[in-house]
Amino acid sequence: MDPNSVQHINVKVFVADPDAVNIADAVKVFHQWIKDTVCPEMLIDVTEYRHVPAGPGVLLIGLEANYSFDECENRLGLLYNRKAALDGTFQSRLAQAHEAALTACDRLEKEAGFGGKLKFDRNKLEVFVNDRLLAPNTEETWQALKPELEKYFAGSTVERHGEPRDLFRVAVSLP
Amino acid sequence: MRPSNSQWKARLGDSVPENLSAEIDVFENEIALRKQGKIEDRIFAETRLRRGAYGQRYDNGQRSDGTTTRTLNYPDVPTKGPNTLWDAPGMQRIKIPFGGLNAAQLEMLADLCEEYSDGIAHITTRQDVQLHFIHIEDTPTIMRRLASVGITTREACGNSVRNVTACPIAGVCRTQTFDVTPYAKAIAYFMLGHPDAQAFGRKFKIAFSGCAHEACGLVRLHDFGAIAVTREENGKTRRGFELWVGGGLGPVPQQARLYDEFVPEEEILPICQAIARVFARLGEKKNRNTARLKFLVSKLGIEEFKRLVIEERAILTDDPRWTSYLKEAHVHEEQPLKPAALLQIDPARPAARSTSRSSDFDKWHRINVYQQRQQGYATVTVALPLGDITATQLRKLADISRTYVKETIRSTVEQNLVLRWVSEADLPALYADLKAAELALPFAETIVDVSSCPGTDTCKLGISASRGLAGELRERLAAQNAETDEVIGGLRIKVSGCFNSCGQHHVADLGFYGVSRKKGNYVVPHFQVLLGGEWQNNAGTYGLAIGAVPSKRIPETVDRITTRFRTERLTSETFQAFIKRIGKAECKKMIDDFTAIPSHDDDPSFYSDWGDPREFSIGDIGVGECAGEVIFPIDFELVACEREVFEAQLQLEAGNVEKAARMAYDAMLHGAQALLKFRFMVAPDSPDKIVEDFRTSFYDTEIFFDPFVKGKFAQDFFRAHEQATLANQPRTAETTHQLIEEAQLFIEACYSTHARMTATPAKVTA
Numbered sequence: 054m055d056p057n058s059v060q061h062i063n064v065k066v067f068v069a070d071p072d073a074v075n076i077a078d079a080v081k082v083f084h085q086w087i088k089d090t091v092c093p094e095m096l097i098d099v100t101e102y103r104h105v106p107a108g109p110g111v112l113l114i115g116l117e118a119n120y121s122f123d124e125c126e127n128r129l130g131l132l133y134n135r136k137a138a139l140d141g142t143f144q145s146r147l148a149q150a151h152e153a154a155l156t157a158c159d160r161l162e163k164e165a166g167f168g169g170k171l172k173f174d175r176n177k178l179e180v181f182v183n184d185r186l187l188a189p190n191t192e193e194t195w196q197a198l199k200p201e202l203e204k205y206f207a208g209s210t211v212e213r214h215g216e217p218r219d220l221f222r223v224a225v226s227l228p
Numbered sequence: 229m230r231p232s233n234s235q236w237k238a239r240l241g242d243s244v245p246e247n248l249s250a251e252i253d254v255f256e257n258e259i260a261l262r263k264q265g266k267i268e269d270r271i272f273a274e275t276r277l278r279r280g281a282y283g284q285r286y287d288n289g290q291r292s293d294g295t296t297t298r299t300l301n302y303p304d305v306p307t308k309g310p311n312t313l314w315d316a317p318g319m320q321r322i323k324i325p326f327g328g329l330n331a332a333q334l335e336m337l338a339d340l341c342e343e344y345s346d347g348i349a350h351i352t353t354r355q356d357v358q359l360h361f362i363h364i365e366d367t368p369t370i371m372r373r374l375a376s377v378g379i380t381t382r383e384a385c386g387n388s389v390r391n392v393t394a395c396p397i398a399g400v401c402r403t404q405t406f407d408v409t410p411y412a413k414a415i416a417y418f419m420l421g422h423p424d425a426q427a428f429g430r431k432f433k434i435a436f437s438g439c440a441h442e443a444c445g446l447v448r449l450h451d452f453g454a455i456a457v458t459r460e461e462n463g464k465t466r467r468g469f470e471l472w473v474g475g476g477l478g479p480v481p482q483q484a485r486l487y488d489e490f491v492p493e494e495e496i497l498p499i500c501q502a503i504a505r506v507f508a509r510l511g512e513k514k515n516r517n518t519a520r521l522k523f524l525v526s527k528l529g530i531e532e533f534k535r536l537v538i539e540e541r542a543i544l545t546d547d548p549r550w551t552s553y554l555k556e557a558h559v560h561e562e563q564p565l566k567p568a569a570l571l572q573i574d575p576a577r578p579a580a581r582s583t584s585r586s587s588d589f590d591k592w593h594r595i596n597v598y599q600q601r602q603q604g605y606a607t608v609t610v611a612l613p614l615g616d617i618t619a620t621q622l623r624k625l626a627d628i629s630r631t632y633v634k635e636t637i638r639s640t641v642e643q644n645l646v647l648r649w650v651s652e653a654d655l656p657a658l659y660a661d662l663k664a665a666e667l668a669l670p671f672a673e674t675i676v677d678v679s680s681c682p683g684t685d686t687c688k689l690g691i692s693a694s695r696g697l698a699g700e701l702r703e704r705l706a707a708q709n710a711e712t713d714e715v716i717g718g719l720r721i722k723v724s725g726c727f728n729s730c731g732q733h734h735v736a737d738l739g740f741y742g743v744s745r746k747k748g749n750y751v752v753p754h755f756q757v758l759l760g761g762e763w764q765n766n767a768g769t770y771g772l773a774i775g776a777v778p779s780k781r782i783p784e785t786v787d788r789i790t791t792r793f794r795t796e797r798l799t800s801e802t803f804q805a806f807i808k809r810i811g812k813a814e815c816k817k818m819i820d821d822f823t824a825i826p827s828h829d830d831d832p833s834f835y836s837d838w839g840d841p842r843e844f845s846i847g848d849i850g851v852g853e854c855a856g857e858v859i860f861p862i863d864f865e866l867v868a869c870e871r872e873v874f875e876a877q878l879q880l881e882a883g884n885v886e887k888a889a890r891m892a893y894d895a896m897l898h899g900a901q902a903l904l905k906f907r908f909m910v911a912p913d914s915p916d917k918i919v920e921d922f923r924t925s926f927y928d929t930e931i932f933f934d935p936f937v938k939g940k941f942a943q944d945f946f947r948a949h950e951q952a953t954l955a956n957q958p959r960t961a962e963t964t965h966q967l968i969e970e971a972q973l974f975i976e977a978c979y980s981t982h983a984r985m986t987a988t989p990a991k992v993t994a
Contacts, residue, residue, distance in 0.1 A: 060231050061343075081841040088293040097300060097317065098286060100360070100685060101839060102348055104613040104699045106666035107620065109347035114361055116302070116315060119346070125620065136363075138231050183343055186232040186239060218335060218623055220342065 054197045056143040059188050063134045063181040064147075064154040066173045071129040073170040076111050076122040077103060082166045083113040083120070091160065093153075094118045120157050131158050131173060134183060143201045147180070151205075154178075176227040178206075181220045188221040195221075229363040230344075236369045240376045248375040251382065255279055256368040257871050263314075265306055266870055271863050273309030280321040280384030281367045283309060284360065284686050287316035288850050294842030308364050311851065317361040319686060320345075320370055321384040325416035326394035326409055326436070327355035327638035329645075331626035334637065336377045338622035340370055349622060351615040353679055353722075353732050354433070355393045355639045356384060360686050382420060387428040389504070392416035394436040395444030396638040396646050399562060400600040400607055404438030405456040406467055408445075410557035411496060412436040418497050418549050419504070427508040427861050429519030433476075434500070437766050440470065446641060447766040448484045449475045449735060451507075451521040452500055455766065459490055467493040467558075473503065473533070474525030477729035481770050482522040485530040487537075493557070495541075497550040502541040506533070562649060565634045568604025569653035589659050592670040595711060597655060600648070606655060608647045609672035610662065613702060614680055614695055615643030617667075624665035632658050641732070643679050644672055674711035675719045675790075678702045679732065683725025683742060684837065688850035690725030692742025692753045692779055696838025698723045698731075704783055716790045719803055720763050723755070733758055735767040737803045738786060743776050744846050747825045753779040753837040753844045759789065759815055760807035769804065774815040780834050781822040788818055862982055865902035869895045869975045876968050880961065889964045892971040893952045896945045899978040900926075906982060919949045932981050941977035944970040 068074055080101055087096040094115040101111040110129070112121040117137035123130055133154035139146050158173040180202065182188035188198070195213045202211045202223060210226040237244075244252070255275070262272040273283075288311045289300045302313045322337075337357055341349045344366050345359035352358055362370065371381055383389055392412050399407035415434060419425050425432065434452045437445025447453030454469035468490045475484025491499055503521075510528075512519040525533050571593075598607040610625065617625075629635045629647060636648040650658055662668040671677050678701050681687065683694030701721060711717050724731035724741040733739030739758035744751050754776040761771030777785050797806045807815060828835055837844050872895035879888035897915055900922040904911035907925060912918055926932035927942045934941060948967060951957055 058231075080839065084293070084840075084842055087291075088298075095301060098291070099840075100346060102346075102616060102618075104702065105348065105616050105618055108616070108618045112346055114317065114346070119361075125347075125618075137229070184230065184232050185339060185343065186235055218338075 056197050056201045059143050059182055060138045061135055061183040062146050062150040063183050064150045065130040065132040065179040066154050066158050067130040067177045069172040069174040078166045079111040079122045082164045147205050178225040181222045190215050190217055190219050190221040229365045233369045236372055240372055243376040244372050248380055252368050252371045267867055269307045269309050271867055274386055277386035278383055278388055280381035282319040282385050283312050283688055284318045285688050287312045289313050292845040292847045297847050320359045320362045322357040322381050323384040323391040324355050324639055325392050326412040327396050329637040330635040331629045332377045334622045334626040338619040342619040347619055348616050351639045351643045353641050354391050356391050387430055389419040389425050389432045392434045395438050396640040397607055398438050400648050401438050402601045408436035408438050408456050410560045414553040424501055425504045429511045429513040441765055443763040445766055447472055449477055449767045453484050469496055474522040476520050476522045477734050479727045481734050494551045502537045505540050506536050562636050563634055564649040566651035569651050570604055571652040571655050592668055595670050596672040604652055606650045606652050608650050610645045610667050611669040611672040611677055612644050614698055621665050628661050671711040674717050676705045676711040678721045680723040681725055681730035692725055693837040693840055694723040694725035694731055700838050715794045734770040735761045735763050739771045750828055750835050751844055751846055752825050755782050760804045762804050775819055777819055777822045778825055778834050779837050785819055785822050862902045862906040866978055869899045873971045885959050885961055885964050889959045889967055892968045893948045895971045896948055896974045899975050903978055941974045945974050
């Protein structure tokens with residue numbers, strides 16, 4: 054497979070101390086983000102699934118991407134889910150998603166709504182590809198994307214996770 | 229929207245049944261045509277609705293941030309319906325006939341909600357599944373992937389026969405007369421796309437129930453509700469249905485009327501077809517507020533309605549599908565995966581009990597497990613908070629359904645899923661697996677298991693946050709362990725975001741629907757409170773509205789009402805009997821002090837809704853798409869003609885000259901046929917006869933004449949017909965190109981003719 058055909062790259066940055074955070078607070082923050090148009094994407098609405106265990110948490114829905122406090126596998130993190138296709142290469146798309154996620158983390162940590170308790174561990178990431186046709190969670194995809202991931206996250210440990218039915222997903226531990 | 233959309237069709241190949249594949253291709257072409265502005269937006273709206281692609285809140289590009297309504301700057305491309313922007317996220321409703329699902333279907337839903345939606349599949353109050361925040365251009369791929377596992381979204385919305393619902397324990401129910409599953413399935417596929425069900429003024433809902441006294445089928449709130457009954461005739465037991473018609477909720481709730489105490493099983497499909505024809509012919513078309521079947525039944529009276537149906541039934545042409553499924557229906561029974569075995573209960577060995585069975589298990593077992601009529605088997609309800617399940621949970625549930633049962637899963641109108649045919653001995657292990665998937669919430673079908681429509685979360689019509697309130701009530705009631713309360717544990721709470729009743733608030737013990745009230749310069753979210761609706765007896769009675777309470781005071785209202793019931797009810801008195809006994813005035817008195825609204829300065833929290841910190845506004849309410857505008861069959865037929873012309877162009881581009889010419893000619897023929905059908909209700913099928921009738925009725929009369937070129941477009945059609953009937957007339961790319969152009973103009977002329985025929989004459993003033 055050609056890594057440059059891969060779209061819809063997602064990046065999740067984990068919260069350092071999940072117990073210190075109440076993600077209900079994110080609802081108000083995300084509404085304010087829409088009002089203040091703080092992101093480059095067009096922001097549309099906020100939806101929340103706090104009632105669903107290990108679910109998608111609180112989402113800020115955008116046209117080109119969603120931002121969310123994701124609770125999947127009971128691991129709280131900021132997830133950047135790129136929906137719209139991007140020009141460029143795998144490297145540039147990964148960089149876009151990674152930078153968007155980190156920018157959102159920076160902004161969230163400064164939000165008064167979290168009372169200064171929200172901190173992200175920027176060294177622990179997950180990268181997904183949210184498209185089973187372009188990047189199934191197979192050995193072939195792994196072999197094609199591993200060098201690209203290792204190039205981008207130079208010096209990091211990159212491990213493939215999940216079962217074949219899952220999205221292609223890697224855990225990244227930055228040095 | 230997604231680059232992979234163009235590749236899925238080839239990837240799925242033959243796994244998509246041919247008929248569904250063709251339908252989806254048609255829809256994909258209609259999307260392309262709409263993008264080119266070649267289909268009117270109101271027609272495209274009904275087209276997509278009939279494929280389950282629904283609008284969503286803010287899709288008009290306006291959104292209130294609490295103080296100001298702001299414009300969402302979507303790209304400037306054609307709309308996907310009146311005032312509905314192309315790129316605005318929408319909802320995809322997925323029909324699940326009688327709620328029946330298998331493991332592969334759960335896995336597919338998991339993939340789709342993850343890739344195209346927000347990671348959640350939502351079970352509705354009519355056993356459908358909904359995915360939200362979907363882009364319209366992703367819908368054909370979603371439909372193809374669903375079709376590859378045997379699911380169609382056709383007629384999930386729009387003025388059509390909606391999902392056919394049925395009791396989720398049909399076939400395993402201890403009190404059923406017989407299993408209604410095969411009948412629900414047969415009618416669902418018989419009516420799907422049926423020509424007699426394409427010209428309704430509004431939707432048409434069908435439900436089946438195995439017995440009269442339980443709730444499962446909710447027959448009496450449906451347009452067509454059938455309850456299984458039997459009759460002894462000549463020493464033989466004969467199956468049939470007690471048939472109820474014209475029920476519905478919404479702003480004018482009406483209980484269904486008894487059509488017949490016994491419709492023999494072989495007549496249930498033809499009677500449904502006959503009712504559909506009467507509804508299509510006589511139902512209201514212009515005013516959608518009075519277009520449901522219930523209004524027609526009320527207007528005509530049940531006796532006259534029945535007379536008309538019988539008359540219609542008598543002229544129906546026999547259809548083998550009416551009865552071909554019956555033989556199978558009598559022997560139909562799902563099969564278990566494991567042998568029947570009883571759950572071992574040994575109170576004499578508490579040590580053993582503590583290892584295999586915890587008190588958590590016991591509670592779950594008491595509440596979520598139903599002992600089937602087949603000894604040694606149980607049906608387990610997987611309670612889903614607000615009907616929501618994640619992609620990960622769907623996959624785990626698929627695995628569980630393969631381990632313990634033969635993938636016998638159903639969705640329920642209480643927004644849950646059930647696993648049928650669990651060997652009772654497996655219950656502890658199943659519980660452990662469900663718990664690991666966070667799917668063992670022990671409150672199925674109790675007061676904690678609050679149902680809700682999407683409300684202001686995603687619905688264009690929502691007034692108040694029904695899901696926000698439902699979530700709040702669920703959390704508070706669970707914290708009180710209300711599900712185990714002997715008196716109130718079995719009560720039902722149902723919440724709708726507005727009077728349209730998608731949350732089925734009328735048939736709950738405690739029902740709520742969203743309204744608003746003005747206080748000074750502010751609007752305050754409220755819920756109207758309804759008490760004493762009956763869930764049992766197939767939605768036997770509708771609740772009594774007693775007054776509107778600010779949203780933020782609904783939890784206290786629930787506490788007060790349930791506490792009073794707990795303390796003042798007579799022995800064994802039901803909630804309905806209690807409400808009736810104390811009377812409406814007393815009920816209203818109970819909530820009076822909650823109706824006061826503090827000033828904004830004193831308590832601003834009253835001025836925002838549950839789960840939504842924005843200052844409350846009703847400015848986001850849009851125009852509903854519960855059904856689109858009333859579109860006559862000719863509208864669809866002409867769109868189909870246009871699509872044929874479009875496909876002819878594609879064929880020509882691909883070098884298939886003969887095929888392209890044939891398609892262009894066919895498009896003209898079908899346009900002429902559509903006009904004939906519109907004018908005379910019927911039209912011939914033979915090309916010669918179509919041309920002859922068209923010439924007499926539209927050309928000779930000059931009805932088809934264009935004000936400028938007069939009869940040219942009709943003459944093009946006549947010439948195309950002559951050439952089509954001549955043998956060995958080779959086509960060139962050039963002549964075919966010209967024919968396609970003529971076909972396009974001919975279809976335009978059909979549209980114009982139809983518009984002239986239906987135009988309201990201008991008023992002449994002196």
